[in-house]
Amino acid sequence: MTPSDSLTIYLIVGAFLLFIGLFGMIRHRTLIGMLISVELMLAGAGVNFMAFNRFTAPDPAVGQAFTLFIMGIAAAEAAIVISLVIAVHRRFHSVDPQAIDEMHG
């Protein structure tokens, strides 16, 4: 069995994307940096769906449809977050999440 026909390698790549996204989310302290890391995690989810679709699913359309919906949700989420970043930058003149603490009470 060749490496590209083994489910485990794809799942390990998905796990790598998940944890590198988590690390980037902790490490970047700008809102856009966090958004970039979330996109990495979503790509990992897409790889997992496509791998299980190829190796275990009886109907190959299911996993592909799931991955397409993940792409749509990710695009919508990126649009919303970028508009939020623009609004926050206009209001606070900063994109540091630590600076947006006006409601700390």
Next chain:
Amino acid sequence: MSLYRFLAEGIFFGFIVLIVFGGLLTVRARLLMHAVLGLAVAFIGVAGLFFHLGSPFMAMMQVLIYVGAVCVMLIFGIMVGQSPSQTDQLRIKGSNALLASVTCVAGFVLLTATLIRSRWHTATEQIGDFTMQHLGTSFLHQFVLAFELISVVLLIAILGAIIIARNPEKGSAS
């Protein structure tokens, strides 16, 4: 193993190297613009994996939507939002960064160990209909409700993004 099969495996590992390199560049980059560049490289690697998983359509969609649309939108957000010199101090440092990397490496090693030890009953050959025609038919029969809902979600997201990003002073004046 034939020569073509050998070349295909080499390209497969090349795509994995692209994903690892792009992911590391994304989290290690000083400038956010470099992080977006790493993200695009990682997405191209993911598209290559989709190609190896028997779905060229999904690989094309990955390049079109992620590399083509999402990355351009992120670059737009970076250029509108802030000056590039700000990004250097906006990262965690010292013991916190060390703790974060140790946690993520430990989680990755644990998950990988679990994945290697588990046994999957996988199909050696591609089973089922991987054609684009079958996918399109499924979208308009089996998944028609989800297909319509995602279009509504995208429409609401676009409208919401416009409303949130609008300048309130100018908006009320007009």
